[in-house]
Amino acid sequence: MTSGTPPRDGAIIAVDWGTTNRRAYRIAADGSIGDHLRDDRGVLAMAAADYPPALAALRERLGDLPVIAAGMIGSTRGWHEAPYVSAPADLPALAAAALRIEAAGLTIVPGVSLLTDTRADVMRGEELQVLGAIAAGLAPADAVFCQPGTHNKWIVTEAARIVDVATVMTGELFALLKGHGILAGMLDGVVTDGPAFRAGIARGAGATDLGTALFEVRASVLLGHRAPDEAAAYASGVLIGSDVGARAIDGRTVHLLAEGALADLYKVAIEARGGVTVAVDATAAFLGGVHHLRGYLGL
Amino acid sequence: MTSGTPPRDGAIIAVDWGTTNRRAYRIAADGSIGDHLRDDRGVLAMAAADYPPALAALRERLGDLPVIAAGMIGSTRGWHEAPYVSAPADLPALAAAALRIEAAGLTIVPGVSLLTDTRADVMRGEELQVLGAIAAGLAPADAVFCQPGTHNKWIVTEAARIVDVATVMTGELFALLKGHGILAGMLDGVVTDGPAFRAGIARGAGATDLGTALFEVRASVLLGHRAPDEAAAYASGVLIGSDVGARAIDGRTVHLLAEGALADLYKVAIEARGGVTVAVDATAAFLGGVHHLRGYLGL
Known part of the structure; x- marks a missing residue:
């Protein structure tokens, strides 16, 4: 499609374009989800020349529609760099700083950065999930979010603005x-909740x-103080315990934007540290974010 | 040589047989050092069948003498396992628990382990350096030692006994x-002392x-808050700072059993945390340990 051509039915394509994976959804004007796909065409699998045909293929599958993409596609390792928006940041700020690639009918959502006297941090993709969860009513406007993964992110919001990230x-x-x-060779066991974790x-x-x-993981096994098949769970517990323990969550509610085994481990650790967890559907949060963002974008 | 044949001049061969390297010395009865060699025949380069010919080659080079070996040769990855001696441990305790391989004319020095309600730790090789430094008068009997390397070891002695290790x-x-x-790709710069470290x-x-x-190492470079060529020094500072900062060294003397660039970085970090450093020659400490141990061993 060419830039400026209004989609006939008001639908758009939303892409969560990550480092190793990509998820794309057709979203109708009323926010309902149509066809969608998930594949391994993350930015590390793409050269710059691969993006135009990849977008064309997406449109062939999901419709000849405007595309809104969030995540690593806007990073230095992606296609076009969308500079970070400084925290505090809300959905209108993301929309105002979005990068429009007119020739491709593509809008890239910027990430959010934090830079204080003592901390520097960045996110790309998580901002849309967090602000989308709030916009969609899945979490309150003042909340603490936890997004476990290769790099876990703790995000704090106030009045529907991202004010802190770690x-x-x-x-x-662990990997x-x-x-x-x-x-x-000591950490190949399955990590599950239990005494070792x-x-x-x-x-x-x-x-x-x-x-x-x-190092105690190794020493305790060598000395017969811990069973070898417990080492992985113990080591995971040490790392997740350090992660969760550095946050002030005692008595607070943490919104967990994840599911599956890793989310279960974080839930255990957060509750062990006095926190309360609420599961938030990460896909619903992302789609809520795109649906509300499009209004600010005028798409 | 055969077991039990007394060496004519009272000399012995001392081997510091580590994971990747091996150092061997001829030590005369008076403790003076004769010929020596260093090579890369650490335990990871050796199969069990390689040890007898390796010992024969050592004797051809350094003399047909009893051999005292410390380090990873006594580990589960070495030749014959010499069980750990529990802390508190002194030189007579190491001698009493030494593993004699009579057929090979070899004595393997055991490592030292720590197992308390809250900690588990082990060492193999460092114990002889620390107790040797004290026996040779290079450090007092009550001391704190730091041995930087792939795995840094903090060892505390009281009355010439190892009482704690971390x-x-x-x-x-870092690696x-x-x-x-x-x-x-961000940490390839040279790590030296300076503002970033x-x-x-x-x-x-x-x-x-x-x-x-x-993670802040990456974020601060992405945000232009730190020059890319400072990232390695900053990251090294974070890790060494965490290492040193976990120890109660303010106002205390730390005996540094290392030399070179890494020792210099630890010296900076220890002094930044209020400690005082004293350099101890690790080779002299090892040789002092073997020389004093042989008396307890009756070799």
Whole structure:
């Protein structure tokens, strides 16, 4: 389609274009979801020249419609860089800073950055889920969100604005330790909730010596103090315990934007630290974000 | 040589048989050092069948003498496992638990383990350096030692006994982050002391959110808050700062069993945290340990 041609039925295509995966949805004017797809054409699998035919293929499948894309497509590793919006940031701010690629009928949603005297952090994609969850009524305007993954993100909102973010390399550290170095070969067990995972949480939460707590995984197995098949759960507990324990969540509600085994582990850790968890459907949050953003974008 | 044949001149061969490297020395009866060699025949390069010919080759080079070996040769990845001695441990305890392989004319020095209600830790090789430094008069009997490397070890002695040990995976974590994952490609700069390294120390020391501090390396570069060529020094500062900052060293003397660039960085970090450093020659400490141990062994 060409830029400026209004879609006949008011539908759009929303893409969550991540590092390794991509999800695309047709969203009708009333916000209802039509056809959708998920594949492994994340930005790491794409060269710049691959984007125009990829968008054409998306339109062939989902309709000749305007495309709104969020996530790593707007990063330096993506197609066109959409500079970060500084926190505090809300949906209108994201819309105002969105990058329009007219020739492609594409709008790229910017990420959100935090830069203070003591902290620097960034997100791309999570901002739309968090603000979308609020816009869609899935979470209150003042909330704490947790988005477990390779890099867990803690996001705090006030009055439907993102005011704080802390990224924790929990999943990546576990994968690095499991795949390489001296703990490799000890962390292949299934990680599930249980005494070993909870002992790990207790060790990791609030610890100032994470590098020592991780070596203890090996030492405790060598000394017969922990069963080898518990090492993975214990190590995961140490890392997730450190992650969750660094946040002030005692007595607070944490909105978990995840599902599956990893979300279950975070739920255990958050509750062990005195928090209350509420599960939020990440897909519904993303789609809610796109649906409300399009109004600000005039699409 | 055959077991029980006394060496004519009272000399012995001492081997520091590590994971990737091996150092061997001829030590005369008076403790003076003769010929020595260093190569890459660490335990990871050796199969069990390789040890007898390797020992024969050592004797051809250094003399047909009894061999005392410390380090990973006594681990489950080495030749014959020498069970750990529990802390508190002194040189006579190491001698009493030494593993004699009579057929090979070899004595393997055991490592030292720590197991308390809250901690588990182990060492193999460092115990002989620490107790050797004390026996040789290079450090007092009550001391704090720091042995930077892939795995830094903090060892506390009282009355010439090892009473505490904490291993920190500082070097391994840096190598994993440098080689893999999202920080790969950002950490190739030379790590030297300077404002970036010291800022990293300040961020890492006492931090309960190491996994977040590490992500900030990337975020601060993306946001133009830190020059890309400073990222490696900052990340190293965060990790070494976390390592050193977890120890109670303010106003205390730390005996640094290392030399070179890494020792210099730890010296900066220790002094930044209010400690005083004293350099101890690790080779002299090891040789002092073997020389004094042989008396307890009756070799």
